Amino acid sequence: MLLSPPHQSPNPIWDEQRWIIYIRQALDYEDDLDQESHIPVSIFNVPKTLMRTSPESYVPQLVALGPYHHSRPELYEMEMYKLSTAKRSQKASPGLKLHNLVDQLSRAEHRFRASYHKFLNLNGETLAWMMAVDSCFLLDFLQRKSGSPALNSGRKLGLHDALLRDIVKLENQVPLFSLKKTLEFMSGSSDGADDSSLYVMAVGLCRDSSPLMIQESNDVDQINKSAHLLEFLYNLIFPRFHESFEITLDDDEQGPDKAKTGPFSFIKSLVLSKPVTIILTLPWKLISNLPGILMLKQVEYFCFSRNTEGQNDNNNNSDHIGHLLMEEIAIPSVTELSNAGIEFVRTDKGISGIDFDKETATFHLPSLSVDVNTEVVMRNLVAYEACGDTLLPLIFTRYTELMNGIIDSEEDAKLLREKGIVLNYLKSDQDVADLWNGMSMSIRMTKVPFLDRVIEDVNRYYNGRWKVRIGKLVRRYVFGSWQSITLMAASMLLFFVSLQSFCTLFGCGRLFFHRARMIQ
The missing domain is CATH 1.20.5 (Single alpha-helices involved in coiled-coils or other helix-helix interfaces)
Structure with a gap:
């Protein structure tokens, strides 16, 4: 077994000797090093910019899984329960001892260390025992989705939700190959039959925790393509590879041969034409340029400019700070879109089904289940997506930004609930609005072509409505x-x-x- 790298010790001479031994063994274990170099990092530390917004959504509150939060004293209470779960797993496999599982996991020490982004200040034996106990606990939880069998009381559902929230957190992940090895150890077989049972258990967890509809493909091999449970959930919400999210060309881009014609298109082009726009704005421009109005504007400037100059500077500074802290998509709210004649319809295709039909003014959005676990699940999916492959678009993050943009108030959440888009299991519609108003968070540029196209189409339709144009003119030139x-x-x-x-x-x-x- 390859000796783990040295960590802090009271004896610096021993650390130097351990480092020399590690280097010698590393040169002898070339195959292990080559294999480790091909294992992508999948379990990250949550970026500080996200952690500051809601620390309790990323830091485990009840149970620590894996090495990141293993040493936190406030989580020691669940360590005894995890140990009792490991004992039950050992009793369920006659003739097998848990230390035999530890020996098997010790051979994969390089895989464990390569999976974590942070350096693990643990020796190999400690890491193997940690993975064995945590894997037994996770398998027991997956097999008993209704909650912990040790606490059959009125708090059963609350405990299940608390454990579920901790299990889906990014920094609390355990590599799935550890669960697979543990399941093979408990069943006494290694022919791949356990992949199916592990897949079924993991899908059950995703059904309980996913706020969006998951796409079950019955591809058992998908459990081997995912590094941990959070990534497995992410892959079930929409495909890992983004080829399915293609932009469909609209009528204008399809060319004159395929462009749709008809009275509606003619009226629409007439309304949006430049002459009509000029005619609509011309009276206001003439009135605003009359000699009397111009004189009043000059008096207004001398009377009010000094008082407002300092206020404008303060507002600009506050706007700039707000922009740095939170950038919201420029799109009207659900109530404003509904008043402009846009209809909201639920789609069963998930995020890939988000679309706006310009002919019927129909905004298609996927159904969203909102409960006590939703915020934690979504925040950690966003964190995982942000820390993953930087070449892939942040689809889930862009979706959260879109929902944050259109849900501003209790009335917005109520309208989506009445349309069957939001399935609200919280106390009120205001709780849903509060949840989404705090979900605008991104650590890098978020550009997703097919979602950006939908946002652009919605804004273009909304701004082209007569009611909206007149309202803007009144607000601009009157109020x-x-x-x-x-x-x-x-x-x-x-x-x-x-x-x-x-x-x-x-x-x-x-x-x-x-x-x-x-x-x-």
């Missing part, structure tokens, strides 16, 4: 210039008061009456 309107109203009031005073002094009524008699 947007409230200071000018206030100044105009004050000027008119002053004019009429002055006129009334003049008429009181010089008898405007008598002059007007005398002038009328002369005309007659």
Whole structure:
């Protein structure tokens, strides 16, 4: 067995001797090193930018699995339960002892170390025992999805949810090949038949935890293609390879031969044409350029510019800071889209089924189950996706950004629930809105062509509606210039008061009456 790298020790001389032994053995075990170099890192530390947003969503709260949080004292209580689970597994396999499993796992020490992004400050024997005990616990949990058999009380469901949340966390993952080796050890066979049972158990866990519909392919070999349970869940939500997410060309890009024609297309092109836009905005431009309005704008500038200059600087600074902390997709909310005539329809194709039909103004979104586990599951899926292959688009992250953009209020969540898109198992629709409003998080640029195309189509349709255009013009030229309107109203009031005073002094009524008699 290849000796593990030296770690901190009270005796530095012993560390130097251990390092020399490690180097000598590493040169002799060339096959192991070659094999280790081809094992991709799959269990990462959550980036600090994500960890700061919600630490409890990434750090295990009840049980530690794997080496990252093994030494946390507040999680020691579950260590005794994990040990009792390992004892039950040993009793269920007559003639086999747990140390025999440890010996088998010790031979794969290089695979364990290569799977973790962080350097493991553990010796090989400690690491092997940790993996054996944690694998026994995980298999027991997968076989008993309803909860822990040791605590049959009213807290059973709550304990199951708490364990489930810890099991799906990125930093709490155990390599799946460890579960496979443990299952083979417990069944006493290594002919691959256990892959099917492990696949069935893992799919059961994904059904319990996934907020989106999973795509079961009945491909048992898929369990061998996934490094850990969180990656297996990610691969079931949508294919690992993104070729299936292709952009469908719209009518304009298909060319004149395939472009759709008809009265609707003609009316739509007429409404969106530049002459109509000019005609719509021309009256406001003429009014805003009248001599009296221009004079009022100059007075407004001298009266209000000094007071607002400092405020604008502060607002710009706060906007810049907010932009750095959270960048939200520029898309109207569900309520605004619904008021503009857009209909929301549920799709059964998952994230790949997100689409916007411009002809019928129909926005297709996948059904989403929201419960007490949803936020933790989604955050760790985003963290895994962000830490994985940097060449692949962040599809799940972009989806969370899209939902964050369209859900702003309780009314937005209510509308999606009534359409069957959001299956709410929380206390209220406001809880759903609060969950999504905190989900905008990304550590690098998030560009997904087919989702970006949908967002662009929705915005183009929304901004082209007459109701929306008129509302924007009113907000821009009427409510947007409230200071000018206030100044105009004050000027008119002053004019009429002055006129009334003049008429009181010089008898405007008598002059007007005398002038009328002369005309007659």
